[in-house]
Amino acid sequence: MQKFVSYLRVSTNRQGQSGLGLEAQRGAVRNYLACIPHEHIDELVEVESGSKSSRPVLAEALAQCRREKATLVIAKLDRLARNVAFISSMMETGVDFVAVDAPYANKLMLHILSAFAEHEREQISMRTKVALAAAKARGVELGNNGKVLARQNRLAAKNFAETMRTDIECCLDQSITTYTGVAERLNEQEISSRAGTAWSATMVSRVMKRLDIKFS
Incomplete structure (x- = not known):
């Protein structure tokens, strides 16, 4: 059974406290996982701008994926970033990840x-x-x-x-x-x-x- 760690991100404290944006992401991940045999190990939430390259919670999620041999799952590709450099750096971590908005796309x-x-x-x-x-x-x-x-x-x-x-x-x-x-x-x-x-x-x-x- 495949293991997953989910990563959710919002850009402001207000969104984090109110749940604005988080529930939509959580629902997308939940619907995706419901269709496949899986073990959902953990959910990690980060409140940080998408323009920031320093993401301590994302780093924690990646470390957990490596320990558990799990796949990182995100609701949408832009929850990681909207630039090529950041996605490239993700590929170099060695952790498999899947974006729910493009579930059949590999890392390339x-x-x-x-x-x-x-x-x-x-x-x-x-x-x-x-x-x-x-x-x-x-x-x-x-x-x-x-x-x-x-x-x-x-x-x-x-x-x-x-x-x-x-x-x-x-x-x-x-x-x-x-x-x-x-x-x-x-x-x-x-x-x-x-x-x-x-x-x-x-x-x-x-x-x-x-x-x-x-x-x-």
């Missing part, structure tokens, strides 16, 4: 997924900057009402929306039926909006409209 595929997401976000940012610089060089006045800038903004918004498709569809798969609910779930998962801010119901509505995704 998880690395590729994180690399693709990071690369795509960088490319969107770069294309927008290049387009704006080119417009400025042609003497175009850059402003919210400028036709060129508006066109570039629409293109950038469409490209960004595509990067959000999987996350939003995942929310709908969890029976979330309101824009506010989707926004709250994205914020719980520390997934930033295109502007780098927290999500609102209006932002979610716009992205879903661009993707032609509707509530069932």
Whole structure:
């Protein structure tokens, strides 16, 4: 029987004390484990920003996995990190881990997924900057009402929306039926909006409209 140690992470003390985000992660892990023969050895919870590379609770979870020859299970890949370097360092620990949102992906595929997401976000940012610089060089006045800038903004918004498709569809798969609910779930998962801010119901509505995704 396979052994598992679960790792949950939230970014603020307020979330940790209220359970905001933790119950969703715990439920995802519970549903995954319910489908396979397993022994759930322990659950470890960390309150720390995803941008921090120092994770004492994660280090403890990895040490426990090594002692017990267990697999680390997480609800979503971004509970570890949203950058390639951190995922690469996880691979070097020698501990097997599984992300519930990509349960059939091995460590190499998880690395590729994180690399693709990071690369795509960088490319969107770069294309927008290049387009704006080119417009400025042609003497175009850059402003919210400028036709060129508006066109570039629409293109950038469409490209960004595509990067959000999987996350939003995942929310709908969890029976979330309101824009506010989707926004709250994205914020719980520390997934930033295109502007780098927290999500609102209006932002979610716009992205879903661009993707032609509707509530069932």
